[in-house]
Amino acid sequence: MESQKNVIFFGAPGVGKGTQSKKLSEELDIPHIDTGSLIREAITSESPLGIKAKSFVEEGKLVPDELVIDMIREKLIFQKNKGFKGFVLDGFPRTIGQATALDNLLGLLKFKITKVINVQAPEEILIGRLSSRRTCTNKSCGTIYNVITQKPAKEGLCDHCGSPLYQRKDDSVEASKQRLEEYHTKTAPLEKYYRDKKIVADIDGTKSPDEVFQDIIELLNSPAPVK
């Protein structure tokens, strides 16, 4: 029980949360759970939950929280039977309702969240990162580049297919500002929820991805209490 790493990742768009959480799941050999993949997997496997989820997706509706929680339950029970070491939740919960539903589920399974990792960076840095994204215009390729950190070999052209790159509307400075604002408005209550439980650990997301990852590993291995 003590050695379990049951981790939730928090982080604004552009902070590298997706990359870090996947890397952590590989390093610790524990499942990376993000709701998008969870729903896609369930639908592909045509499990009873997947069939239910499919009807919502086909109608263009959001998959209800209860169904997502049921999918997480299935995934965790499956892991529990294999010898449970932990999990990494990425992008879930997003609301207090989801957080309490998750707590109830974990309580039933006799698990609890060990850390909420909050990767942080100032807004200017995030806007800079988001607005430097470029996407391949070839729809069947769609490779994403970054003119600062992940340049294509030939400026403005895709390494894989040679098609021109463009900036998606979502990645403009204005749209990036808006995405960040929405993120903070939505997650502020949730952040407080976990801060009150004293399990949130802030990580400096301005460092290089490798340094950020090192900090996360150190944090998870240190017994020191967090704020």
Ligand SMILES: [Zn+2]
């Ligand atoms: Zn391409």
